[in-house]
Amino acid sequence: MNVGILGTGNLAAALGRAWAAAGHAVLVTGRDAEHAREAARRIGSAAEAVAAGELAHRADVVVIAVAWEGLEAAVELVAGPSLVGMTVIDCTNPVDFATGAHKTESGSAAETVARLAPGAHVVKALHLFAGASWPYTAMPQAAPVVAICGDERSSLETTAELIADLGAHSAVVGGLASARQAEEAAGFVMRVVASGFNPRRAVPDVDPALLVRAPERLQPAG
Numbered sequence: 001m002n003v004g005i006l007g008t009g010n011l012a013a014a015l016g017r018a019w020a021a022a023g024h025a026v027l028v029t030g031r032d033a034e035h036a037r038e039a040a041r042r043i044g045s046a047a048e049a050v051a052a053g054e055l056a057h058r059a060d061v062v063v064i065a066v067a068w069e070g071l072e073a074a075v076e077l078v079a080g081p082s083l084v085g086m087t088v089i090d091c092t093n094p095v096d097f098a099t100g101a102h103k104t105e106s107g108s109a110a111e112t113v114a115r116l117a118p119g120a121h122v123v124k125a126l127h128l129f130a131g132a133s134w135p136y137t138a139m140p141q142a143a144p145v146v147a148i149c150g151d152e153r154s155s156l157e158t159t160a161e162l163i164a165d166l167g168a169h170s171a172v173v174g175g176l177a178s179a180r181q182a183e184e185a186a187g188f189v190m191r192v193v194a195s196g197f198n199p200r201r202a203v204p205d206v207d208p209a210l211l212v213r214a215p216e217r218l219q220p221a222g
């Protein structure tokens with residue numbers, strides 16, 4: 001796939017490197033052309049810095065990895081007719097790191113993207129794990145589960161495929177209207193970390209025999 005990344009910081013570089021290692025071509029853009037070139041250098045030879053206006057034309061999927069404060073401006077750089085029908089994966093964390101609170105009164109970053117890019121098929125994903133988590137290569141039986149939400153099945157499948165390439169499973173936890181809950185989960189994780197505990201231990205361990213089996217799963221990893 002040609003994976004287009006909007007964002008030139010640490011998450012963009014980490015995801016770009018992991019997807020490049022999985023065989024994808026990576027296109028990077030942002031508000032600053034030199035930052036985009038630097039991000040492409042950090043990712044490696046499979047990456048290319050492109051002008052913002054080119055991203056949607058050349059990418060098969062667009063991944064958004066920018067600061068919440070810059071989200072609207074950044075999406076406006078790439079939005080346009082070529083985003084219509086395209087999978088757009090929003091990784092933004094619109095939560096206050098100190099308090100864990102969502103920075104908006106209502107809605108979500110992912111729904112903001114959907115509003116700014118009408119016709120794009122937005123999926124919320126990959127906001128909860130540090131970029132350094134990817135690719136996950138340790139024990140397949142303990143592979144991370146990435147909660148994703150979106151309204152278009154084909155875009156959920158594309159997202160799950162890219163997440164499988166990172167070594168993780170995808171769990172579809174709802175439509176795009178569930179994105180706020182997924183984003184607030186990042187705030188919850190931060191609060192547990194701030195209290196000195198590993199958030200892995202802050203959710204119940206469920207006996208596998210009790211798990212309700214989804215009738216079908218999207219691209220299980222491994």
Ligand SMILES: NC(=O)c1ccc[n+]([C@@H]2O[C@H](COP(=O)([O-])OP(=O)(O)OC[C@H]3O[C@@H](n4cnc5c(N)ncnc54)[C@H](OP(=O)(O)O)[C@@H]3O)[C@@H](O)[C@H]2O)c1
Nearest residue numbers: 007008009010011035065066067068070092093127130131
């Ligand atoms: N790092 C992680 O491990 C991780 C994991 C999950 C989710 N996230 C989320 O992913 C997003 C990016 O995180 P990061 O760690 O990569 O941050 P970062 O290294 O600080 O990079 C921030 C990116 O956002 C851009 N940006 C900031 N303000 C902007 C504005 N006003 N207009 C346009 N672009 C703007 C920056 O562009 P410039 O270079 O031009 O400043 C840069 O490309 C955040 O929402 C973060 O919460 C990060």
